[in-house]
Amino acid sequence: MRYGMVIDLERCIGCQACTVACKEENRTAPRVFWNRLYDVEVGTYPNVKRVFLPRPCMHCAEAPCVAACPTGATYRRDDGLVLVNAERCVGCKACMVACPYGARYFYEGGATYFPGGSYPEPHLPHQIHQSGTVEKCTYCVHRLDEGFEPACVVACPTRARVFGDLEDAQSEVSRLLRERNAFRIFPEMGTDPSTWYLSRR
Amino acid sequence: MSKPIGLQRAWGTPISIEMSLEGAGGVVFVLGVLAGRVGGSVMALTAMIAGLVCIALATLVLIFDLGMPLRAPFVFLNPRSPMSLGAYSLLLFAALGVLTGAFWVFGWPKTGLYLIVAALASVFAAGVVLYPGFVLGVCKGVPLWRSSLLPVIFAATAIASGLGLYLTLAAILHLAGAGLAGPLGSLGTLSQWTLLAVAAATLIVLSNLVLLRATPTGARSVAAFVRHAAFWPSVLLGVILPLVILSLAPASAVVALAAGVASLLGWFGIRHLFLSGAAMEPMQAMGAAILPL
Numbered sequence: 001m002r003y004g005m006v007i008d009l010e011r012c013i014g015c016q017a018c019t020v021a022c023k024e025e026n027r028t029a030p031r032v033f034w035n036r037l038y039d040v041e042v043g044t045y046p047n048v049k050r051v052f053l054p055r056p057c058m059h060c061a062e063a064p065c066v067a068a069c070p071t072g073a074t075y076r077r078d079d080g081l082v083l084v085n086a087e088r089c090v091g092c093k094a095c096m097v098a099c100p101y102g103a104r105y106f107y108e109g110g111a112t113y114f115p116g117g118s119y120p121e122p123h124l125p126h127q128i129h130q131s132g133t134v135e136k137c138t139y140c141v142h143r144l145d146e147g148f149e150p151a152c153v154v155a156c157p158t159r160a161r162v163f164g165d166l167e168d169a170q171s172e173v174s175r176l177l178r179e180r181n182a183f184r185i186f187p188e189m190g191t192d193p194s195t196w197y198l199s200r201r
Numbered sequence: 202m203s204k205p206i207g208l209q210r211a212w213g214t215p216i217s218i219e220m221s222l223e224g225a226g227g228v229v230f231v232l233g234v235l236a237g238r239v240g241g242s243v244m245a246l247t248a249m250i251a252g253l254v255c256i257a258l259a260t261l262v263l264i265f266d267l268g269m270p271l272r273a274p275f276v277f278l279n280p281r282s283p284m285s286l287g288a289y290s291l292l293l294f295a296a297l298g299v300l301t302g303a304f305w306v307f308g309w310p311k312t313g314l315y316l317i318v319a320a321l322a323s324v325f326a327a328g329v330v331l332y333p334g335f336v337l338g339v340c341k342g343v344p345l346w347r348s349s350l351l352p353v354i355f356a357a358t359a360i361a362s363g364l365g366l367y368l369t370l371a372a373i374l375h376l377a378g379a380g381l382a383g384p385l386g387s388l389g390t391l392s393q394w395t396l397l398a399v400a401a402a403t404l405i406v407l408s409n410l411v412l413l414r415a416t417p418t419g420a421r422s423v424a425a426f427v428r429h430a431a432f433w434p435s436v437l438l439g440v441i442l443p444l445v446i447l448s449l450a451p452a453s454a455v456v457a458l459a460a461g462v463a464s465l466l467g468w469f470g471i472r473h474l475f476l477s478g479a480a481m482e483p484m485q486a487m488g489a490a491i492l493p494l
Contacts, residue, residue: 064339064340064341067281067282068282068284068336068339069279069282070276070277070278070282070284070285070288071275071276071278071279072278072279088272088275088278090272090275090276091269091272092267092268092276093211093268094282094284094336097209097211097212097337097343098339098340098342101342102342102481106268108268132267132269133268133269134268186342186482189341190341191341
């Protein structure tokens with residue numbers, strides 16, 4: 001079992017529904033983006049193209065953040081999820097500098113979206129964030145453990161995101177990886193990410 | 202498309218101060234142990250105390266830069282992490298270093314047990330000097346840190362700044378009273394060693410920057426490094442001033458003091474550049490302009 005996500009860049013329209021769904025689901029603070037959408041201009045004028053590159057955590061099999069963490073707070077589960085035990089995190093940020101994808105954020109605490117208001121107010125245990133620790137996308141582990149897909153996958157209006165077991169040959173993600181031109185970001189770094197991208201080329 | 206250069210922001214000035222103090226502290230402590238072996242007791246104790254004070258300050262800075270300072274002991278929990286290995290080195294060096302200093306403070310015989318304790322303290326001091334290179338070496342998203350030369354760079358810059366501190370202490374002892382510094386406090390010899398260390402560290406850092414320019418992202422990293430506000434002041438203090446003034450008047454205590462302070466501060470600055478002047482791979486840099494934060 002290895003959870004993974006496939007994101008079809010040809011389908012992504014840059015609507016930020018995934019970003020908002022992630023924020024709503026996980027109640028992350030301002031300046032903290034577990035899911036981020038990069039707006040990339042490819043090529044040279046006049047031959048240019050605008051590409052949206054959603055970036056959740058890559059949940060790498062050879063995660064540099066796991067190797068860098070001095071406390072063991074960052075760990076990899078048997079199902080491939082790379083998670084952070086906030087109770088053990090000291091906030092040294094070694095994982096942040098180790099992650100080549102910029103997928104980790106230091107939560108300083110205190111910030112809200114509305115001055116004087118309380119949002120993002122937590123309602124569920126997974127929405128409680130410990131200030132002074134580092135956090136990141138969990139592929140919505142609380143939803144997976146209940147049998148649901150990650151919030152960003154459900155929210156995507158163009159079905160650009162597909163989630164499943166990369167080791168199951170019959171799964172939708174495995175089929176897409178077989179049939180389409182799939183690639184990963186920074187493969188040369190040897191991190192073996194579980195988040196894949198599809199493109200026409 | 203011209204992409205903005207995004208510098209890594211996770212680790213800033215506190216971590217570069219911590220790493221610089223560790224480097225200089227480890228080197229000056231080992232020099233103190235060597236000075237003790239050739240008979241310079243005042244110089245030996247002064248250098249050892251200076252080294253331990255640097256390490257104590259570095260540890261305080263490190264702890265207070267943590268998001269959760271009270272959880273600091275947790276950093277010993279993952280022996281596979283270079284940072285944990287650095288924490289082990291730091292703890293063992295501090296304990297054995299204090300014990301080594303105690304032999305001098307209390308006048309205990311410097312044979313047998315002392316030699317073992319001092320040798321072990323020096324080994325862990327070397328670990329403290331080297332570990333930042335390995336900590337940064339696992340960070341794959343920063344081209345400046347991907348170099349296999351990184352531990353060598355951190356060792357060379359630590360030696361240059363540590364010798365600067367040692368030269369400063371020797372010069373102060375010379376000004377306080379002739380003979381206090383002992384054989385390993387000879388300003389002429391120390392000046393030559395400092396010149397050599399500064400030249401070697403300059404050559405190593407320069408070689409790394411030249412090699413890095415071979416790739417587009419590497420070239421962007423070098424550009425970010427040399428455009429950093431601290432670059433030229435650091436080069437002036439760490440390279441130009443020591444090389445010029447020590448070449449002109451190597452045996453003068455006042456000149457040695459000035460060169461020592463300049464070298465110490467300049468190489469602290471250059472080590473700071475390796476953190477604050479380190480550009481990320483383009484993915485993060487591109488993202489900076491996308492979502493309004």
